[in-house]
Amino acid sequence: MAPPRSFLWSRRIFLTLLTGFVLVPVYVMVSSSLKPLADVSGKFRWLPSGLTLRPYIDIWSTIPLARYFVNSLIVAGAATVCSVVIAVFSAYAVSRYDFRGKRTFTVTVLSTQMFPGILFLLPLFLLYVNIGNATGIALFGSRGGLILTYLTFSLPFSIWMLIGYFDSVPRDLDEAALVDGCGPLGALFRIVVPAAVPGIVAVAVYAFMTAWGEVLFASVMTNDATRTLAVGLQGYSTLNNVYWNQIMAASLVVSVPVVAGFLLLQRYLVAGLTAGAVK
Amino acid sequence: MTTTATAEAAVRESSPGAAARGPRRRTGRIRRIGLPYLLLLPALILELLVHLVPMAIGIVMSFKELTQFYIRDWGTAPWSGLDNYKVSVDFDAPVGEALLHSFLVTVGFTLLSVGLCWLIGTAAAIFMQDTFRGRGLLRALFLVPYALPVYTAVITWVFMFQHDNGLVNHVLHDQLHLTDEPSFWLIGDNSFYALLTVSVWKGWPFAFLIVMAGLQNIPGELYEAAALDGAGVWQRIRRITLPSLRPVNQVLVLVLFLWTFNDFNTPYVLFGKTAPEAADLISVHIYQASFVTWNFGTGSAMSVLLLLFLLAVTGGYLLLTSRGRKAADV
Numbered sequence: 095m096a097p098p099r100s101f102l103w104s105r106r107i108f109l110t111l112l113t114g115f116v117l118v119p120v121y122v123m124v125s126s127s128l129k130p131l132a133d134v135s136g137k138f139r140w141l142p143s144g145l146t147l148r149p150y151i152d153i154w155s156t157i158p159l160a161r162y163f164v165n166s167l168i169v170a171g172a173a174t175v176c177s178v179v180i181a182v183f184s185a186y187a188v189s190r191y192d193f194r195g196k197r198t199f200t201v202t203v204l205s206t207q208m209f210p211g212i213l214f215l216l217p218l219f220l221l222y223v224n225i226g227n228a229t230g231i232a233l234f235g236s237r238g239g240l241i242l243t244y245l246t247f248s249l250p251f252s253i254w255m256l257i258g259y260f261d262s263v264p265r266d267l268d269e270a271a272l273v274d275g276c277g278p279l280g281a282l283f284r285i286v287v288p289a290a291v292p293g294i295v296a297v298a299v300y301a302f303m304t305a306w307g308e309v310l311f312a313s314v315m316t317n318d319a320t321r322t323l324a325v326g327l328q329g330y331s332t333l334n335n336v337y338w339n340q341i342m343a344a345s346l347v348v349s350v351p352v353v354a355g356f357l358l359l360q361r362y363l364v365a366g367l368t369a370g371a372v373k
Numbered sequence: 374m375t376t377t378a379t380a381e382a383a384v385r386e387s388s389p390g391a392a393a394r395g396p397r398r399r400t401g402r403i404r405r406i407g408l409p410y411l412l413l414l415p416a417l418i419l420e421l422l423v424h425l426v427p428m429a430i431g432i433v434m435s436f437k438e439l440t441q442f443y444i445r446d447w448g449t450a451p452w453s454g455l456d457n458y459k460v461s462v463d464f465d466a467p468v469g470e471a472l473l474h475s476f477l478v479t480v481g482f483t484l485l486s487v488g489l490c491w492l493i494g495t496a497a498a499i500f501m502q503d504t505f506r507g508r509g510l511l512r513a514l515f516l517v518p519y520a521l522p523v524y525t526a527v528i529t530w531v532f533m534f535q536h537d538n539g540l541v542n543h544v545l546h547d548q549l550h551l552t553d554e555p556s557f558w559l560i561g562d563n564s565f566y567a568l569l570t571v572s573v574w575k576g577w578p579f580a581f582l583i584v585m586a587g588l589q590n591i592p593g594e595l596y597e598a599a600a601l602d603g604a605g606v607w608q609r610i611r612r613i614t615l616p617s618l619r620p621v622n623q624v625l626v627l628v629l630f631l632w633t634f635n636d637f638n639t640p641y642v643l644f645g646k647t648a649p650e651a652a653d654l655i656s657v658h659i660y661q662a663s664f665v666t667w668n669f670g671t672g673s674a675m676s677v678l679l680l681l682f683l684l685a686v687t688g689g690y691l692l693l694t695s696r697g698r699k700a701a702d703v
Binding site: 202206211212213323341352 | 408409410412413415416417419420422423424426427428430434444493496497500501503511512513514515516519520521522523524525529532533537538539540542574582583585586587590605607631634635638641655656659664669672673676677679680683684687
């Protein structure tokens with residue numbers, strides 16, 4: 095049965111408006127990154143007066159963009175890997191075992207999602223400084239401290255989602271593996287993990303995006319050598335000039351890998367959410 | 374929360390089977406009893422180190438007179454009892470008045486932003502439930518704002534909101550002649566709408582994503598039965614789709630609320646360390662109270678009050694929704 099005209103027209107109008115809303119900033123980012131400085135300093139123009147790739151060359155020398163990029167990659171990459179591995183272990187324990195304190199654990203971990211970041215920013219900063227003074231392990235100002243912080247940000251959501259996902263993997267499968275002589279970890283890695291790949295990919299995407307986009311802790315806990323993109327990009331505004339074309343070019347360079355990765359994996363994300371979080 | 378409950382039930386059902394599998398070696402049994410705790414240990418240590426211990430320190434700090442003189446060695450800061458709390462909730466004095474104002478702005482902003490994100494996301498997901506040409510492309514496009522790193526997305530909006538060289542004033546003033554003068558968007562009263570626009574632009578795709586996932590769990594037979602009964606497409610949306618989405622929506626709205634209420638990144642990149650009064654969200658306000666005016670004790674007290682508020686709202690919300698009631702029963 096074909097939908098009525100009222101539905102088709104509402105759909106057309108709504109989706110067209112929404113597409114415009116979504117696309118305008120994307121267009122501004124792309125077009126401005128190809129404009130000469132005069133074009134972005136004067137009145138806004140929809141079409142550039144002349145196309146130039148100059149901003150894409152200059153972004154690397156105006157600020158140490160490459161260093162920030164590497165820092166962000168290391169921090170977000172390491173936080174993602176650690177967060178996923180730890181979440182897999184925790185979710186497996188909660189999904190497959192009955193033990194004392196299970197509810198307390200899940201409720202506590204989930205409720206940390208609710209904490210305003212600002213509440214533990216300063217205490218965490220002081221804690222890292224104290225640990226550094228006491229043990230010599232440099233957490234404050236180092237990439238390690240930031241990795242440690244970020245991986246806990248995505249952990250609650252990851253654990254929660256993977257519990258749901260592991261629950262949907264039939265228990266008979268890994269119990270059969272246990273009977274066949276697999277250890278519990280063997281059953282986890284040979285049966286449960288392969289069956290839950292979409293959920294694990296979804297969780298990894300989420301963890302990477304969380305770490306790649308975080309601003310508050312990055313601005314307090316980094317120094318010149320360990321600064322990430324989130325803080326570093328502010329360097330394009332100088333007292334004399336704001337290099338908007340370079341800012342847009344750098345933003346695009348920074349965004350393309352994340353957006354491309356996300357769009358490639360989005361099918362997994364919907365599948366993961368369906369099985370894990372939405373049930 | 375429901376997932377936990379079902380997991381527990383499932384474990385209970387399966388335990389007799391596990392016992393019937395026969396005797397195991399003693400070491401094996403000990404390992405199995407300790408194993409869940411061992412598996413949880415890394416998560417537990419990290420949550421303690423990064424969330425729970427700092428939170429406890431934060432609560433202790435809120436009872437201390439913690440200014441820049443004591444920050445090097447915060448343990449020696451003098452106790453001040455409830456002074457920080459009294460200052461925060463004294464709404465007749467400047468500090469308390471500013472906090473109350475910021476709180477009210479945040480509540481209004483959050484309700485509007487969450488409402489719009491939910492509305493746009495749900496409408497888009499429902500309109501895109503059936504296949505049509507270009508649906509895959511559109512779906513990918515709609516996820517772009519969510520996938521963009523916060524600071525690059527917000528910086529682009531900062532550029533668009535510029536007074537002299539921004540797109541927004543160019544369109545509203547130069548092209549459509551809707552305003553007499555080019556407006557200021559990042560200072561003054563307009564900043565509230567600027568922040569709301571950015572927040573909705575960035576946030577609605579998450580609602581879209583979750584509702585899309587939720588739609589896949591609605592059994593097709595429901596729609597077929599409705600079609601047999603002669604229900605039109607609008608009726609099907611109202612009678613089947615929306616009611617079936619209720620459990621998903623309950624979680625979605627709570628998560629959106631907490632994220633928006635605690636959001637720091639968007640206002641911080643949009644306005645910098647000091648937000649305009651009309652868009653002074655509570656996270657940035659507390660950051661400013663702590664790190665710019667160097668009064669960490671008061672900042673901590675404000676954070677604790679914020680946490681208590683969020684706990685109360687979340688608790689109340691969970692009690693009011695069926696999901697929460699189910700979880701509380703177990």
